[in-house]
Amino acid sequence: MPSHKSIGRLSLYRSILNRLLRDGVNSLFSHELASLAGATPSQVRRDLMVTGYTGSPVRGYDVRDLLASIGRFLDAPESEGVALVGVGNLGRAIMAFFTGRRPSLTIQAAFDRDPYKVNRVIHGIRCHPMEDLESVLVREHVRVAIITVPAIEAQDIADRLCRAGVKGILNFAPVRLRVLPSVFVEDVDVTMSLEKVAYYSRQGNRAEGI
Amino acid sequence: MPSHKSIGRLSLYRSILNRLLRDGVNSLFSHELASLAGATPSQVRRDLMVTGYTGSPVRGYDVRDLLASIGRFLDAPESEGVALVGVGNLGRAIMAFFTGRRPSLTIQAAFDRDPYKVNRVIHGIRCHPMEDLESVLVREHVRVAIITVPAIEAQDIADRLCRAGVKGILNFAPVRLRVLPSVFVEDVDVTMSLEKVAYYSRQGNRAEGI
């Protein structure tokens, strides 16, 4: 039972490690990863414990092995499809961002009400009409969805997603979604984040951890 | 010295209260606000302590007064300008989102390298050429900035922002920024959030707090 934040950091470590690997780095120590991630060495070591991977005090962590170990812990056994609902500016930004990224987590279907978008392929992702939400999700066994519709529509979409068997929602709409406790919701609230930044920028407070 | 998360929740309460006010609600109790925010009544009461506002056991909290009190605590004494760097899909989505929202926190200037965007007004916000970053920020006393440029450019932009006197950064680029400790950075990492959702969707874990 790893800490909630710990899960987030593991994902962060992975993205850092991927970049390091591309730059030809083959191994590193906890304090190096910590410095790149904005964490402490102890925290890195503790986070990595849950993955079961154990590094060498001499060579540190092997980047490839560590990546594999984090992947085994974090990812589903097979590649998982994600649905995105709401192909506005934000939705398209996310679609663009994810094209050709994580092989284990790909946006498989998008949905929108706008007839001009429906049935077109945007950033390599097919945009379906909103009516087909349930049928497509069930057919493709999608369990994770991203909500990027206006606030007013978000709850309705969330309800439909849950009925279609979705178990996790990444919600960009600025409302709290009411879902069954068995469905995990993560909110990304830009207003909140910006107000937080504004607040702390005034307090002269130091940079935040992860 | 309120909790870090507490600041975020105050912002959330405010957005909920604003909506309630529009719907004609004039007062409410801690448990009602808690339910809307996905928190516990104790947590709401505790969070509100820092604002100094005190409600009545009979009538609960007056929505208007509470909003004012949260505003006094959270906002700068005068309306504050925000800069946005990077007018891609994501940047435009954020600009659209903030047009005519918080009067106390408005996006005042945008920046991009693309000559097609420069000097145009997008969602009511003037887009400046990237070269003018420092001069515009200094001239307009901007202390808060949003980074929505590609990862590779983010650190450079952050450095320039800091030199121009920015004290808080909301960073959407998937890299950790290295800044002086006096600058507050909040990261919005979509990949991380999505991987977290995917992980917990598999664990059948219950919905998260705030």
Added chain:
DNA sequence: AATAACACGTGAAAAAGATAACAGTGCTAC
């Protein structure tokens, strides 16, 4: 060969954050 220097994993202490408990207050209903 002995020892100093490191960095690992992990249990224990400390800090932060959330929840529960309680005293106080004003209304309502007898």
Added chain:
DNA sequence: GTAGCACTGTTATCTTTTTCACGTGTTATT
């Protein structure tokens, strides 16, 4: 009136998360 209730502000307790500190094993150095 006064007992009961429903809520508040705040203190106390409990849980989660982070940091510290130590034992271990390996290499480099005297």
